[in-house]
Amino acid sequence: MSHQRGTESTGADQSALRDRLAALRGPGRQPRPLDSRALTALAANPGCSRRALLDSAGVDKAALAEVLGAPANFGQSQFAFARGHAFEAGATRDGGAELVRLLCAHTGQAPPDPQLLECPDLTAEGPEGRIERTREALALAQARGQTGAEGGPGGWSVLLHPMVRLTVAGAPVCLEPDALVVDGDGGVTIVEIKSFPILDGSAAPTKVGAATRQAAVYGLALEAMEVRAAESVLLVCPKDFSNLPTAALVDMRKQLAAVRRQLRRLTRVEELTAALPAGTSFDLDLPPDRLAGAVDSVPAAYAPECLAGCDLAFHCRSQARTGNDPAVLGRGTRAELGALTTVKAALDAAHSDPPPPEPSDPTHPAGPSDPPDPAVLALRRAARLRAEVLGGDGAAGADGAGPAGGGPCR
Ligand code: SF4
CATH class of the missing domain: 3.90.320 (Lambda Exonuclease; Chain A)
Incomplete structure (x- = not known):
């Protein structure tokens, strides 16, 4: 994803962009102004194209979340x-x-x-x-x-x-x-x-x-x-x-x-609008399934921090959970998992058997040529420790409710 700003837009470009964003909001809908609190939250998650586009278009995200059946209930009493x-x-x-x-x-x-x-x-x-x-x-x-x-x-x-x-x-x-x-x-x-x-x-x-x-x-x-x-x-x-x-x-x-x-890292709105499927609209009068389709067509970067600052947090969290996205575990954990890009892959790795020792190879006397993924090693070790703490039978799954990840902890 490109995050760098290009050259400054001309007045005509700005006007065309304003029209495009107004069309995305739906006919006759006034843009919802961004306050600095929203802007700060946006800046805190610069990888989220979904929020960047909806905020730039002035879509009322709280109302959108309501229509999607996932209101966040922010706000003061x-x-x-x-x-x-x-x-x-x-x-x-x-x-x-x-x-x-x-x-x-x-x-x-x-x-x-x-x-x-x-x-x-x-x-x-x-x-x-x-x-x-x-x-x-x-x-x-x-x-x-x-x-x-x-x-x-x-x-x-x-x-x-x-x-x-x-x-x-x-x-x-x-x-x-x-x-x-x-x-x-x-x-x-x-x-x-x-x-x-x-x-x-x-x-x-x-x-x-x-x-x-x-x-x-x-x-x-x-x-x-x-x-x-x-x-x-x-x-x-x-x-x-x-x-x-x-x-x-x-x-x-x-x-x-x-x-x-x-x-500066935010993707330019022109690029985001250009990548939208034809006919995309965030008009709140649309049926919920069409609105959900429009929202989900824009890439998101969910993290648990979203729950504290974005009206769409429950919708995005549910999408991330359904998609087995390890982002639901937090940015730090996601980064630690490296090449394991789904929760299932991480659980499978935790419960996988270590490879058998390689037969001695005269051309590779030091051992295996591909060092094991440190994330996999750490997960196996964590699963083994967990099984020991739980009594050694490893009967509980990753959520503590039963077997998970296709096998017991080892
Ligand atoms: S809740 Fe969704 S739209 Fe909002 S910042 Fe997080 S991922 Fe982006």
């Missing part, structure tokens, strides 16, 4: 949603003054005079209008800051819910960071507001990692606008068990490099 909104409203009150205070507390900068803090209105018609308005406001805010760098006090600005754009796999994606703070020197800091708490100065590493990857996606989008953001994101969260905001500055250089690399 109404209560958590309302609490998150209330927290964000509090953290961004007074035109972002609290965000500036939190940032200064971590960088050591002197907080600006409230008179010198601006929160520009970023409302505009449609995503294109909002992106343009963000671009103008950002340029103006940086110019205000740079004025200060030349002598007088620089003006600070907080851009709440700006809109930026990133080209992903050849298709443009609109993104909405929580906030950008432009300081008195014209420096830009990305702000991520999250509802998980910072308890006693630390937060769940997986959540911090996910938030930092999201911020890295915004960082790349800003780079595409020729704006270089600070290398650390200001992560704003509730303090302990209260609803008061506290913050941490988190270095996102590693995440920036990783997301940049992963996004």
Whole structure:
């Protein structure tokens, strides 16, 4: 599979691609916008053409999974949603003054005079209008800051819910960071507001990692606008068990490099659409079996991690199980299995007899010419140990429920 970007598309190419993706969604269906969370999940599995195509086409994967009979039930409860909104409203009150205070507390900068803090209105018609308005406001805010760098006090600005754009796999994606703070020197800091708490100065590493990857996606989008953001994101969260905001500055250089690399590896959408069978459609009004056929015609790269981040996870897992795909065992195990490309092949190998010792061969005094597959040796050994632990008769199969793989463990 080719993963490298080619030359940039022309406007006509982009328009043809948009039409093609709209046709895949079905007549009259609006594209479902990608947020940075979805983009981060997409970047985390760059080998999955299925997700790349469905996300680029703006297909509602949650609704698709529902029609396929395999809903994932992601999402927050109404209560958590309302609490998150209330927290964000509090953290961004007074035109972002609290965000500036939190940032200064971590960088050591002197907080600006409230008179010198601006929160520009970023409302505009449609995503294109909002992106343009963000671009103008950002340029103006940086110019205000740079004025200060030349002598007088620089003006600070907080851009709440700006809109930026990133080209992903050849298709443009609109993104909405929580906030950008432009300081008195014209420096830009990305702000991520999250509802998980910072308890006693630390937060769940997986959540911090996910938030930092999201911020890295915004960082790349800003780079595409020729704006270089600070290398650390200001992560704003509730303090302990209260609803008061506290913050941490988190270095996102590693995440920036990783997301940049992963996004580059995505196959271009043009290549994915060109490989589709004629008449493929993901229109949610189609009968489920036709939709399943369309979905399954696009190669997937299922891994257990999908269960935490993709609406189609149950569908893809079931397909992988039916196909005996060892990917269901996890990426690490799949890699260890090497040339054993099905679960059945791995079980057969585990229960296979070692080859008889070769008769001495004067031309090959050192023994067999083909060294045994280390994965097969490891599986045989694991099966033997398992049989010993279970009492030596090896009666239980690989799933612990009975004989498996065509024979007892040895
Ligand atoms: S669940 Fe399926 S579509 Fe989603 S990322 Fe995994 S393999 Fe791809």
